Amino acid sequence: QVQLVESGGGLVQAGGSLRLSCAAPGRTFSNYAKAWFRQAPGKEREFVAAIEWSGDRTNYADSVKGRFTISRDNAKNTVFLQMNSLKPEDTAVYYCAAGPSASARHQTDWAHWGQGTQVTVSE
DSSP states (O other), X not given: OOXXXXXXXXXXXXXXXXXXXXXXXXXXXXXXXXXXXXXXXXXXXXXXXXXXXXXXXXXXXXXXXXXXXXEEETTTTEEEEEEOSOOGGGOEEEEEEEESOTTOOSGGGOOEEOXXXXXXXXX
């Protein structure tokens, strides 16, 4: 049963911005770290960013550092990914995950997943 629901994906030109959201019902996963991963066609799922349940520590992949910002609103049980200065190589399905720690960068460390939202960045 999927309990993480992503939204906010779409088509944007290079240099543009998108804001992804990931919501969970009620207090489900409210005290878990949250992360964003992405998977491009023919490639493995890769870590993008993560945030501790308290919001006081974040972790980013080098490829998105300085362009993407992860944040969370625990009152709404929602995590966000603000993506600026988008590049064509950011094109992928973006997945939200809930797990033990923002230090975890491999997908096997994260037990709970959403179904993903498509982000397409055109030239």
